[in-house]
Amino acid sequence: MSIGNSPDDGRPSIGRRLRQARVESGLTVDEISSTTRVRAPIVHAIEQDDFSRCGGDVYARGHIRTLARAVGLDPAALIEQYDAEHGGRPSPTPAAPLFEAERIRSEPRRPNWTAAMVAAIVAVVGFVGFTLFSGGDKEGGRPVAADSPTARQSTPAHSPSPSKPADPKPDPSESAIAAAPGNKVTVKVTATEAASWISAKDHNGRLMDELVLKEGASKTFTDEQQIDLVLGNAGAVQLFVNGKEIKHVGDNGQVQRLSYTKGDPEAG
Structure with missing residues (x-):
């Protein structure tokens, strides 16, 4: 890691450019930290070209972009310099396969309650029709009329049972x-x-x-x-x-x- 100058083209390092711009703007590290919400120890580390405290390249780019805007520098130029010095920007993950997988995935089928109700109604109607057409007496295949002799014979007459005489009340x-x-x-x-x-x-x-x-x-x-x-x-x-x-x-x-x-x- 070089501090002060870029190892490739002799340009001032990212940290040096940020620090110089801050000083020329008349801002302290604490003021920059309060304005950008970047903690003061991280600001000090970036100005010394130590990006290990940023937590990764993504966060380092974000901090560089934020600090550059705060001190009036072009963020794009500093980010380009950072990518050149740290292996370039990682290629984005193609989103098409993931999107296709999500689109192809079928939704869980819900039970068709309407079809189930229709099937149940048809079954009930069929059972009632079968009962009506197949009913009747065993001999003639016709239902027995209520006033026919067979009906009168099959229905026992309920004769009133003699009531038990009440016990005589004592005098x-x-x-x-x-x-x-x-x-x-x-x-x-x-x-x-x-x-x-x-x-x-x-x-x-x-x-x-x-x-x-x-x-x-x-x-x-x-x-x-x-x-x-x-x-x-x-x-x-x-x-x-x-x-x-x-x-x-x-x-x-x-x-x-x-x-x-x-x-x-x-x-x-």
């Missing part, structure tokens, strides 16, 4: 008697005719419950000694005390106050 008075414990006071109130307001207290006078009993609903109260009842619509309720029904508790709309203890029921 309310019997179930109430069986459910009532003998050592307590048990009162069961059922709203049979209409709704009724009821209130129940135990033997200590504490309120057990107070509610409007809807039609068809029942409520049972139990105490060790005594139950005091208030019925807001006495004629609409059915009353069982200690398992025994109390006949005619009262009239419709009548308010009744009743008390019951263990043993046989007695109205208070």
Whole structure:
């Protein structure tokens, strides 16, 4: 590597020409580096004709071209001098074969969904047609009419199966008697005719419950000694005390106050 002059024709070297032009322009290396974005160590190396720090001929040519424009030199002349001193410019890679290869390469075939759907529809239509033309009974080859004797014979008549008789419901008075414990006071109130307001207290006078009993609903109260009842619509309720029904508790709309203890029921 020669520094200062070209070894072939005695011309100033590339680095010397760049350095001289920079100095004549009144620019420092740092200013050139800031303007061209070429790092200052690389600028110093190029001015000393050391192109090893450029990273290859391609980058060296690019740096030379950039620095030459920055200091007012002709980049083409410096690049020509660089190629002459470093074995010439490499021949470009022919692009035609690569282009031909890319053009000849066939694209991957996509599935033809339209043809597949048409084939499926044709298959379904063919199957339905075959089923219609080949159907019928085994004897005459014709479909059996719905009202023909054969159809009537082949279709068994579904006679309604006799329904199982419902189990007889136990008498309310019997179930109430069986459910009532003998050592307590048990009162069961059922709203049979209409709704009724009821209130129940135990033997200590504490309120057990107070509610409007809807039609068809029942409520049972139990105490060790005594139950005091208030019925807001006495004629609409059915009353069982200690398992025994109390006949005619009262009239419709009548308010009744009743008390019951263990043993046989007695109205208070």
